[in-house]
Amino acid sequence: MTSFAPDSIVLNRKLPLWYQVSQSLRASILGRSPQDSLRLPTEEQLAGHYGVSVLTMRQALKELEDEGLITRHRRRGTFIEPSAQRGAPVRLLGSVDAIVAQQSGMTTELLDYGTVAVPSGLAGHFPQHAEVATYHRLRSEEKTGEPTNHARNYVRPDLAERIDPADLIRWPMTKVLRDVVGASISRITDTVEARLADPETARLLQVPLLSPILHYTGVTYDEEGQALDVAVIHYRGDRFSFTVTLDAH
Known part of the structure; x- marks a missing residue:
């Protein structure tokens, strides 16, 4: 099983950064390979990947959590819901x-x-x-x-x-x-x-x-x-x- 690697995105400074990051990460989750791990990189790693603050990254992850695409567990990490391919808005x-x-x-x-x-x-x-x-x-x-x-x-x-x-x-x-x-x-x-x-x-x-x-x-x-x-x-x-x-x- 390969580690999950989110796509990159060019951020538009006229739009909320957390929103753009959440939607880019959302697309990566829905388009992931069956061989990809369900575990996401850490907040710090994701923030570095997108070039945003950890606070912005947390806000983006909360959006995906509220949508039911991911679950976050204290000390264990953040995981993609296996059913994330179904019924996405x-x-x-x-x-x-x-x-x-x-x-x-x-x-x-x-x-x-x-x-x-x-x-x-x-x-x-x-x-x-x-x-x-x-x-x-x-x-x-x-x-x-x-x-x-x-x-x-x-x-x-x-x-x-x-x-x-x-x-x-x-x-x-x-x-x-x-x-x-x-x-x-x-x-x-x-x-x-x-x-x-x-x-x-x-x-x-x-x-x-x-x-x-x-x-x-x-x-x-x-x-x-x-x-x-x-x-x-x-x-x-x-x-x-x-x-x-x-x-x-």
Whole structure:
């Protein structure tokens, strides 16, 4: 069994450090290898890894403990809950790195991709384009193979020319646009609402027809306020919840 090694993250000083650290560590826990130890490094070791104070690290660990992902024992250390892969909430976060981290622990299947006429409901996001590129993916839990969500991304054609579909199996669209295509992302606007599963969603997510799902729409904008990508994602309602944390300072 190998020791648990958390991923690294570039911290955004405009967001609470404990929050960013907790979400990075959360992604590492959910995406861990079956051979990884369930015991976490010490608070001091984790603080050094992330470049934060021990006090900040304790606050981050408390967030994960409250979520049920870890347990802390005096003198024994901190341990990952063996069931941590199941039922983890999805959070709407304040940085692109944190959004990318949310996809850890998932396997992705690219169902199809191509070019379509701009859907009527998205015409306002792509006023200069008659067509957009579309990519349809199904995400499943890495360990169980259970489907958790399916996503359709609608991307500006000039950006799609630089996208290798194979990259979308490895990474979220946000990371591909920023790190591979080189697009400058200024903000992402998220909308979440409750809906009932249509026939396609019921089939892909293996849930009964008309069962509750979470319908997410995320619009990614460039520095000029133009839409780069619109993501429409359907999450299984029995597997995910959304939490928004607001920094009051």
